[in-house]
Every structure is written in C-alpha cells, then in structure tokens.
Amino acid sequence: MGTLALLGFGPGGWGAALLGAAATTLLLALAGFALGLVLGGLAAAGRIAGPAPLRLLATGYTTLLRGVPDLLVIYLLYFGGSAALGGIAGWFGHAGYVGVPPFWVGAVALGLISGAYQAEVFRGAYAAVDRGQIEAARAVGMHRGLILRRVTVPLVARTALPGLGNVWQILLKDSALVSVTGLVELLRQAQVGAGSTRQPFPFYLTAGALYLAITTVSNLAFARAEARARRGLP
Amino acid sequence: MLAPSPVPPEAVAVRDLRKRFGAAEVLRGVSLTAREGEVVAILGASGSGKSTFLRCLNLLEVPDAGEITVAGEAVRWRQRRGGRVPADRGQVDRLRARVGMVFQGFNLWSHRTVLENVIEAPVHVQGRERAECVAEAEALLAKVGIADKRHDYPAQLSGGQQQRAAIARALAMHPRVMLFDEPTSALDPERVGEVLAVMQALAEEGRTMLIVTHEVAFARDVAHRLVFLHEGRIEEDGPPAETIAAPRSDRLRQFLARCRIGVA
Amino acid sequence: MIDIAFLAESLRALAAGLPLTLGLTGGAVALGLVLAGLAAAGRLSGIAVLDGLARLYVFVFRGTPLLVQLFLIYYGLGQFRPDLQALGLWWFFREPYWCALLALTLNTGAYTAEIIRGGVLAVPHGAVLAGRACGMSRGLLLRRIVLPLAARQALPAYGNEVISVVKATSLASTITLLDLTGIAQKLIAQSFRALEVFVCAGAFYLAINLAIIGLVRLAETILAPDLRRPRPV
Numbered sequence: 122m123g124t125l126a127l128l129g130f131g132p133g134g135w136g137a138a139l140l141g142a143a144a145t146t147l148l149l150a151l152a153g154f155a156l157g158l159v160l161g162g163l164a165a166a167g168r169i170a171g172p173a174p175l176r177l178l179a180t181g182y183t184t185l186l187r188g189v190p191d192l193l194v195i196y197l198l199y200f201g202g203s204a205a206l207g208g209i210a211g212w213f214g215h216a217g218y219v220g221v222p223p224f225w226v227g228a229v230a231l232g233l234i235s236g237a238y239q240a241e242v243f244r245g246a247y248a249a250v251d252r253g254q255i256e257a258a259r260a261v262g263m264h265r266g267l268i269l270r271r272v273t274v275p276l277v278a279r280t281a282l283p284g285l286g287n288v289w290q291i292l293l294k295d296s297a298l299v300s301v302t303g304l305v306e307l308l309r310q311a312q313v314g315a316g317s318t319r320q321p322f323p324f325y326l327t328a329g330a331l332y333l334a335i336t337t338v339s340n341l342a343f344a345r346a347e348a349r350a351r352r353g354l355p
Numbered sequence: 356m357l358a359p360s361p362v363p364p365e366a367v368a369v370r371d372l373r374k375r376f377g378a379a380e381v382l383r384g385v386s387l388t389a390r391e392g393e394v395v396a397i398l399g400a401s402g403s404g405k406s407t408f409l410r411c412l413n414l415l416e417v418p419d420a421g422e423i424t425v426a427g428e429a430v431r432w433r434q435r436r437g438g439r440v441p442a443d444r445g446q447v448d449r450l451r452a453r454v455g456m457v458f459q460g461f462n463l464w465s466h467r468t469v470l471e472n473v474i475e476a477p478v479h480v481q482g483r484e485r486a487e488c489v490a491e492a493e494a495l496l497a498k499v500g501i502a503d504k505r506h507d508y509p510a511q512l513s514g515g516q517q518q519r520a521a522i523a524r525a526l527a528m529h530p531r532v533m534l535f536d537e538p539t540s541a542l543d544p545e546r547v548g549e550v551l552a553v554m555q556a557l558a559e560e561g562r563t564m565l566i567v568t569h570e571v572a573f574a575r576d577v578a579h580r581l582v583f584l585h586e587g588r589i590e591e592d593g594p595p596a597e598t599i600a601a602p603r604s605d606r607l608r609q610f611l612a613r614c615r616i617g618v619a
Numbered sequence: 620m621i622d623i624a625f626l627a628e629s630l631r632a633l634a635a636g637l638p639l640t641l642g643l644t645g646g647a648v649a650l651g652l653v654l655a656g657l658a659a660a661g662r663l664s665g666i667a668v669l670d671g672l673a674r675l676y677v678f679v680f681r682g683t684p685l686l687v688q689l690f691l692i693y694y695g696l697g698q699f700r701p702d703l704q705a706l707g708l709w710w711f712f713r714e715p716y717w718c719a720l721l722a723l724t725l726n727t728g729a730y731t732a733e734i735i736r737g738g739v740l741a742v743p744h745g746a747v748l749a750g751r752a753c754g755m756s757r758g759l760l761l762r763r764i765v766l767p768l769a770a771r772q773a774l775p776a777y778g779n780e781v782i783s784v785v786k787a788t789s790l791a792s793t794i795t796l797l798d799l800t801g802i803a804q805k806l807i808a809q810s811f812r813a814l815e816v817f818v819c820a821g822a823f824y825l826a827i828n829l830a831i832i833g834l835v836r837l838a839e840t841i842l843a844p845d846l847r848r849p850r851p852v
Contacts, residue, residue, distance in 0.1 A: 188782070188828045189821045190789035196804050201813030253462035257521075260413055261476035261528060262452030264444065271479060275466045297684035301793065308687060315694060322695035325687060333682040352508055 124323045127314075135314045135324070142310030143331045149224065149306055150296045153231025154289060160232060161239025168240065169247055179240065186237035191295050195230045199302045202226055227299030227306075235292045242284030246277045279350040286343035293336055307331055363391040365424070366532050366563040367412060367454075372421035374407055381407045382418065383587035389532070392561040396574035396595060399584035400610055405567045406459075408584065409536050412565070413454040414447050425450050426531045452480055455525030459537040461517040463509035469496065469520045470505040473527045481528065488527070495523040499553050515546030519553055526557075533557065535566040551577075571614050575599050583607045622815070629806055629819040636802040637823065643716075643788040643798065644827075647723035648781055654728030659735035673732065680729035686790055688726060693718040693794045719791040727784050734780060738773030739765060771842040778835035782828050799823050 130136040167179035186194065202221040250273060258268040300309035311328035315321035367389045374382040381404045389395050399405040410416040412423065414430065419438060423430045428450065433442035441447045463472050473492035477483045496502045499519040501512070509517050518538055525533060535554065539547040551573050558564060558577050568574060574581055574595050581595040585606045591598055602608045661673030680688065696703065696712050703709040711717045742765050750764040792801030803820035807813045 185821065185825070188786075188825045189817075190786040190800055190824060192789045192792065193800050193803060193817060193820055193824075196800075196807055197813050197817040199813075200807045200811060201817070204811055204813060251462070251465070253458060253460050254464050256415060257456070257458065257462035257464070257524075260415060260451055260454075260456040260458075261524075262448040262450075262480045263476065264448050267479060271475065272464060276464075279466055294684040297686045298790075300686070308684065308690070311687075312690070320698060322691070322698045325691040325695040329679075329683045329687045329691060332684055332687060333679065336682040 124320070127318060127320065128323060128327050135310075135318075138310055138314070139307065139327060139331065142305055142307045143335065145224075145305065146293070146296050146307040146332075147335065149227050149299060149304070150231065150289070150293045152224075152228035153235055153292055153296065156228060156232025157235030157239050157288070157292070160236025161243055164236060164240035165243035165247065168244055183237045183240045186234055187241070191230070191234050192298050192301065194234055195227070195298055195301060198226050198230045198233075199223070202229075223299070223302040223304035226302055227296070227304055230299070231292055231295060234295060235288050238288045238291065239285065242281050242288060243277060245284065246280035247273075249280050250276045282343070282347050282350050286340070286347070289339060289343065290336055293339065294332065297332070363393075364427070365389070366391045366393070366426060367565070368422075368424040369412065370422045372408065372411055372418045372423070374404075374411060374416060374418045381587055382411070382421075384421070385584070385587070385589055386421075387582065387589065387592075389563055389565060391531075391563050393580060394558045394562075394564045394578045395566065395580045395582055396578035397565060397567045397582045397584060398569070398571065398574060398607075398610065399567075400613075403584040404587040405584045406536055409534050409565060409567050412532075412534060413451045413456055414441060415456075417441065426453055448480070452476070452528055453531045455528055455530035455533040457518070457521050457525050457533065457535045457538050459540050461509070461514070461521045461541070463517055463521055463524070465509055468506050468508055469501065469512070469523075472509070472520060473524045476524070477527050492523065492527055495526050496520070498556075499523050500549070513546060514542045515549045518542065518550045522550075522553055522557075532563045532565065535564065535568070537567050537569065539568070539570060569614065571599065571611065583610070585610075625810070625812065626815055626819060629816050630822075632806060633799055633802050633816075633819055633823055636797055636799040639716075639791070639796060639798040640785070640788050640800075640823075641827070643720060643723060643791060644781075644785050646720050647727050647784050647788070650720075650724040651727035651731055651784070654724060655731030655735055658728060658732035659739065662732065662736050663739060677729045677732055680726055681733070685722065685726050685787055686793065689719065689722040689790055689794060692722050715791070715794040715796050719788075719794060719796060722790075723784060723787055726787065727780060730780050730783070731777065734773050734776045735769065737776070738769035741772045742768045767842065771839070774835060774839055774842060778831065781831050781835075785824065785827050785831070 126134055128134065128136055128139070164179040164182055167175040168183075171179065199221070206221055254272060254276065255268060258272045263271065296306060297308040299306055300312065303309065305313070307328050311324040315324040318324070365388050367387075369388070370386045372382050372385040373380070383404075385404070385408055387395070397405045397408065407416055411418045412425075414423075417438075417440060428446075430450065431442040431446060432439045463469075464475065467475060470489065470492055473495060474485065474488040477488040477491075478485050493502060493505065496505050499522055501516050501519050501523075504512055504516060504520070509520065512520065522538075538554070539550050542550065547570070551570065554564070554566070554573075555577050566574070566578065576595075578595050581591070581593060581598045582589055583591040583598070583602075583604070583606070585604075590604050591602065591607050598607070599611060602611060658673040658676055661669035662677075664670060692712070693715060700709060703712055711721075746764055746768060747760065750760045755763065788798055789800035791798050792804055795801075797805070799820055803816050806816045810816065
C-alpha cells in the first residue's frame with residue numbers, strides 16, 4: 122500500500138481517523154481554554170483585588186503551574202485523579218480501580234496550565250488599562266459593578282486578546298501531551314497508525330502538518346479578531 | 356422664606372474643605388459657593404490645589420474635612436479607621452450624575468464610538484430610553500460641532516474633537532453643574548479655540564460652570580467670578596476683569612506676570 | 620498525614636534524573652542559541668532565499684508540538700534505518716538522548732530566533748545613525764551598538780525561553796529517557812502516590828527555574844548598567 126493510500130480516505134486509509142482525531146484535539150484544546158479562561162480570570166482577580174491569602178494562593182498557582190513541566194501536571198491528574206476518585210468511590214463502598222475519563226483529565230490539565238498563563242495575560246492587560254477612563258466612569262456616577270461590566274472588562278479583553286492568542290497556540294501544541302493518557306487525539310491516532318502499519322514517518326509528518334494547519338488557521342482568526350478589537354484603540 | 360430671593364439658589368456649596376496627600380497638605384480650608392448660572396474660573400499655579408479642589412466636588416478625591424452640598428443635597432459622611440468616607444455609595448453615584456466632569460486628558464472610553472460614549476451614562480446610569488438618548492446625543496454632538504464624527508472611535512479624533520465629545524458626554528446627563536479640569540491644557544495650541552468656543556456658548560446659555568484653567572483671557576472674558584488658589588487657600592475671589600487688572604495680592608500679580616498674556 | 624520517609628526517598632530517586640535534565644537543557648540552550656543566531660541573521664539579511672528558509676524553519680517549528688517533532692525524529696526517522704546506516708548517521712538517530720537533544724535544539728532555536736530578531740528590530744534607529752556618523756564599520760556597529768542594545772532588550776523574553784526549555788526536557792521521558800519527569804512517572808506508576816511525587820519533582824523544577832531567574836537578573840545588571848537601580852544604603 123502506497124503512502125498516499127495509507128493516509129487517504131479509501132479502504133485501509135487512515136485519513137478519516139486522523140481528521141476525526143484532529144477534531145478531538147480541537148475539542149480538547151477548546152475545553153481546556155474555556156476552563157483556563159475561568160481559572161485565569163479568577164486568579165487574576167484574586168491577584169489584583171483579593172485579600173492577602175487569596176492573593177498568595179493565586180500567585181502560588183500561577184507560579185507553580187508556569188514553572189512545572191506540563192507533562193508532569195498531566196501525570197499528576199491522570200494517576201492522582203484515579204487515585205482520588207478511587208478513594209471517593211471507596212467511601213461509597215465501591216472497591217477497586219476507578220479510571221478517570223482521559224478527555225476530562227486532559228481538559229482539566231490543559232485548563233489548569235493555560236489558566237496560569239491567562240491569569241498573567243489578564244493581569245498585564247489590567248495594568249495597561251487607562252485609569253482616566255475608569256475615573257470618567259466614576260465621574261458619571263457608575264457604581265462598581267457597572268464600571269467593571271461596561272468599562273474595565275471590555276478594555277481588559279481588548280488588550281488581552283493578543284496574549285490570549287499566544288496562550289491558545291501554546292495550548293493547542295500542549296494538547297499533544299495528553300496522548301500519554303491514551304486519549305485518541307491527533308498525536309495518539311498517528312501513533313496508533315504508525316504502530317499498526319510500521320510506517321511511523323508519514324504518520325507523524327501528517328500529524329505535524331495537521332497541527333501546523335490548525336495553528337495557522339487559528340493564528341489568522343486571532344489576527345482578524347485583534348484587528349476588530351483594535352477599532353478605536355490607538 | 357416669605358419673599359422670593361433675588362439671588363439664584365446655590366448650585367454648589369463647599370465649606371472649609373481640607374485634603375492632604377501624605378505629608379503634603381493640598382487644601383487648607385477652602386470655602387466656595389457657586390450659584391445657579393454662575394461661571395467661576397479657578398486659577399492657580401501648579402500645586403496650588405485647584406485640580407484637587409475640583410475633584411473633591413464630585414468625590415473623585417475624598418476630602419479629609421469640610422462639607423460639600425450639591426443642588427441642596429449635602430454629602431453624608433461616616434467615620435472609619437484612618438479617616439472618613441462617604442456614608443452612602445448610592446448618594447455619591449447620584450451626586451456624580453448631577454455633576455458633569457470634563458477632564459484634561461478627555462478620558463473618553465476608547466472601546467466605544469463617540470455616540471456610544473455620549474449615551475453610555477444616560478442609558479446605563481440614569482436608565483433612560485435608548486432611542487431618546489440617541490436623539491439627544493446627536494443634537495448635543497451637533498451643538499459641539501462634531502455630528503459627523505458620531506460613529507468614529509475616540510482615537511480617530513483630534514484632541515479638540517475628543518474634548519468636545521467629552522463635553523457632550525458630560526452634558527448628556529443633564530448636570531446641574533459642569534466641572535472643567537484644565538480642559539485645554541492637553542491640546543495643541545491651534546485646537547484650544549474650538550473648545551473654548553463651545554465652553555463660551557455653554558456659559559451664555561446660563562449653565563453653572565466651575566473651570567480650572569490657565570487661560571486667563573478666557574477667564575476674564577467669560578467667567579463671572581475669578582478665584583485664585585494659592586497653597587491650598589483662596590487668595591482672591593472677585594469679578595474677573597477688576598481682579599486681573601488690579602490684583603490685590605502679590606501672588607496673583609506674580610502669577611499673571613508669569614502667564615504673560617495680553618491683559619489690558 | 621505526611622510520609623517524610625517516602626518524600627525523602629522520592630527526592631533521592633529523582634535527584635538521579637537531575638544531570639540528564641540539566642544536560643539536555645544546557646546542550647539545547649547553547650546549540651539552540653547558535654542556530655537561532657543563524658536563523659535571525661537569515662531573516663534580517665535581506666537576501667530573499669535566506670529570509671525564506673529562516674521563515675519556513677521558524678514557522679514549522681513554532682507551529683507544531685515539540686512532541687510531534689520528537690517522535691518524527693526518533694520514531695519516524697527510524698523507518699529509514701538502512702539509509703541512515705549507509706550514511707553513517709545511525710549511531711546518532713538510534714540514541715534517544717541525541718534525538719531529544721536535536722528536537723529540543725531545533726525547537727528552541729526557532730523561538731529564540733524570533734526573540735533575537737525582535738531585539739535587533741527594537742534597537743533605536745538613532746543609535747545606529749549615531750554609530751554610522753562616527754564612522755563605524757558594519758561589523759563594529761553590530762558588535763558595539765546593535766548587539767548590546769538588542770541583547771538587553773531581548774533578555775527577559777530569552778529568560779522565559781530558557782525556562783521553557785527546562786520544562787520541555789520533560790518530553791524526553793516519552794522516548795524512554797529517565798530525566799526528572801521520567802523518574803517521576805516511574806515512581807507514580809509504582810507507588811500510585813501522584814501528589815507526593817509531583818511535589819518533589821515540582822520542587823526540583825522550581826529550584827532550577829529560580830536559579831535561571833537569578834542568572835537572568837545578573838545578566839541584566841551586567842548588560843544594562845544604566846537601568847541598574849542604586850543600591851539602597
């Protein structure tokens with residue numbers, strides 16, 4: 122079987138499987154990014170405006186998760202998660218090994234990691250917000266919540282967009298690490314194909330090309346979003 | 356009160372305002388009353404406390420002592436460790452909505468168009484009908500001469516246009532008093548005139564205005580009253596033309612000499 | 620309940636992986652810097668072919684996961700064993716260590732190239748003009764004005780890149796190498812005490828990062844004496 126047929130969509134071809142796995146990769150990254158958005162927003166808010174213990178906790182979180190290898194975090198959640206779930210199941214009288222769904226291990230790990238980076242992005246964007254515009258909002262009688270919703274958050278979001286684009290790129294590439302849990306995302310599917318056909322090179326090359334396509338397209342999407350968001354910004 | 360008062364009611368009244376930043380005492384007991392329709396120009400060297408004074412009026416700065424009354428409503432205070440704070444946030448917001456503020460740096464919201472800037476507070480703070488606010492905003496923008504810029508973002512405007520948009524934004528709240536904090540100091544010299552012209556038109560409408568400025572000629576020609584602040588105290592308070600022509604204090608004389616404008 | 624004995628045992632076991640982690644980091648950072656210098660020079664050369672090549676290299680290596688690059692080199696090239704043997708390169712591609720070092724070098728080289736390029740582009744034009752005005756040659760200008768200014772501009776980003784390399788070395792564990800993460804994974808799989816092992820391994824990585832941050836600070840004070848704050852007396 123020729124290399125092209127091997128990667129094609131015909132009988133015995135792996136094309137459909139690889140594309141499906143690429144979709145899993147995208148979903149995984151999206152879930153991780155969404156979770157990271159929540160965690161990052163909370164951590165940034167904690168560092169900016171929280172009381173001392175919360176500030177310390179948020180600082181510890183961002184420092185630890187940005188300093189420790191992502192692979193190690195995935196191992197922690199993969200092995201530690203099933204141990205913890207097993208413990209909880211034990212309380213309810215269920216004995217034995219409890220597996221955690223790899224997709225959610227991956228999504229939570231990527232969420233934790235990207236949240237730490239997103240927190241830094243938000244913090245930087247908040248520091249860059251023009252205080253005069255906040256003051257103008259106070260001067261027209263807006264209360265705190267309204268200022269946050271109508272002025273601060275939109276301004277922070279705009280400034281944060283390029284940084285969030287970077288985090289998304291990192292996250293997409295990091296999602297390949299989740300393959301160690303056995304989740305059939307893009308890289309894992311390539312591994313499976315490589316193993317069963319004994320032709321690793323075309324499979325990894327194809328996986329690489331698909332990743333490149335995804336990162337390039339999302340780069341363009343972020344560039345467009347930035348151009349839209351920059352409307353009105355000097 | 357039995358007989359109608361010949362003088363208009365007080366728009367803003369301030370008594371014995373004091374404010375310190377760390378070791379520096381910026382306001383050392385300032386008292387001032389502006390009646391409705393009065394235009395008060397506040398002059399003073401940098402560091403004289405004039406901007407702080409203006410910012411205290413709508414509580415962007417919280418004065419350490421003294422009373423503030425806007426349109427008959429006095430700010431209520433509450434003692435807290437390390438000083439006092441306004442007792443009621445709701446009152447502060449209500450008061451601010453009655454006082455229009457124009458900043459030196461314009462401070463337009465960069466993520467909203469000029470029109471959106473103008474209708475933002477009427478819609479979201481005062482809870483008025485959007486359509487009504489838009490119609491009124493368009494009239495205000497026409498009045499300050501930038502109707503054609505209503506769908507532009509602030510960054511696309513010149514400094515003078517931005518400041519005129521900021522004035523329209525402040526007017527949209529139907530304020531009882533307008534505060535101007537050095538409105539022309541950040542402008543290119545050739546843009547100063549267009550903003551002063553708008554302000555003069557407002558003065559002629561009979562609006563109550565407190566203007567911190569370095570434009571001595573404008574103060575003389577437009578204001579009803581000139582107040583000169585020096586080191587946190589009111590040094591002179593009188594009709595502009597006379598006060599400028601014959602300053603009683605040496606400090607105002609020195610200040611006017613440094614301004615080097617044609618005062619004649 | 621903290622099991623001190625287990626933590627101590629884990630730390631001892633993990634320490635055995637430290638030389639590999641540090642060696643891969645040092646090797647990849649040093650070789651990557653050379654590669655990045657070449658790629659940045661290509662991008663700034665103004666020669667279309669060199670610019671295009673450098674651009675392609677940076678695009679491909681920054682746009683794909685390091686793990687894919689590593690697998691492509693270690694497993695993928697293994698498919699061409701007879702050819703590599705004929706070329707006398709098999710000794711290299713047979714060894715996971717060399718493959719990991721190669722992948723890490725190529726990867727960090729691409730990121731560092733952009734950091735260097737950004738630093739050079741940030742050099743104020745006036746400084747270059749002033750150098751030319753005093754009659755500096757191109758080489759002298761590069762050595763005395765452009766590179767020192769670019770280096771201090773790029774230093775914070777470069778410090779972050781070095782820390783990413785430290786973290787990236789953990790991927791070597793996926794091709795059988797026993798670096799810090801490789802040992803940690805083995806310990807977790809044996810003991811099922813993920814959190815304790817994670818804490819110990821994490822402590823090693825954070826210590827390494829802290830040392831790097833210290834070195835970057837030191838380099839900053841050497842490279843940017845004018846920005847140095849006077850010591851409080």
